Amino acid sequence: MPVTHAQKVSPSVVSYVLNQGPRPVAPATRERVLAAVRELGYRPKSAARALRLSHTMTLGLVVPDLANPFFAELAISLEDHA
Incomplete structure (x- = not known):
């Protein structure tokens, strides 16, 4: 279906709509946007979002040896708490 000017x-x-703000969107407009998102199969790219927001919500852990049970347990515990 071609996009008409009224649909833009x-x-x-x-x-x-996609980020829940910062301004309200009319329910009918919100539904049109969400319908287009579904129809187009839009999926946000986490790398692009990280660049835009200047953070990745990712933790890093450097350990000398994961085969050592202490470091393996430490990594598991940190992951669970994160």
Whole structure:
């Protein structure tokens, strides 16, 4: 189905819908955006989001030897607490 002028929304409105803010979006517009997201199979790219937000929500751990039970247990415990 071709997109008509009446169906277009700004990139900002799409961002507001996908990121739950910072401004409210009319329910009918929100549903149109979500329908387009489903139809197009949109999936957010975590690497692009990390670049935009300047953080990755990823933890790193450097240990000398994971075969050592102490470090393996430490890694498991840190992962569980994170």
